[in-house]
Amino acid sequence: KNRKNWVQINCCRDGKIRSRKEIHQEILKVLKDKKII
Secondary structure, X not given: OOOOOOOOOOOEEOOXXXXXXXXXXXXXXHHHHOXXX
């Protein structure tokens, strides 16, 4: 189901789970790009 205001953050890269810090940084970037924070 597609939610129009949602952004999917991939938690894996090259078959390995990304670090919490890396995922957190991507979340912050998305929020800043959308002017939420």
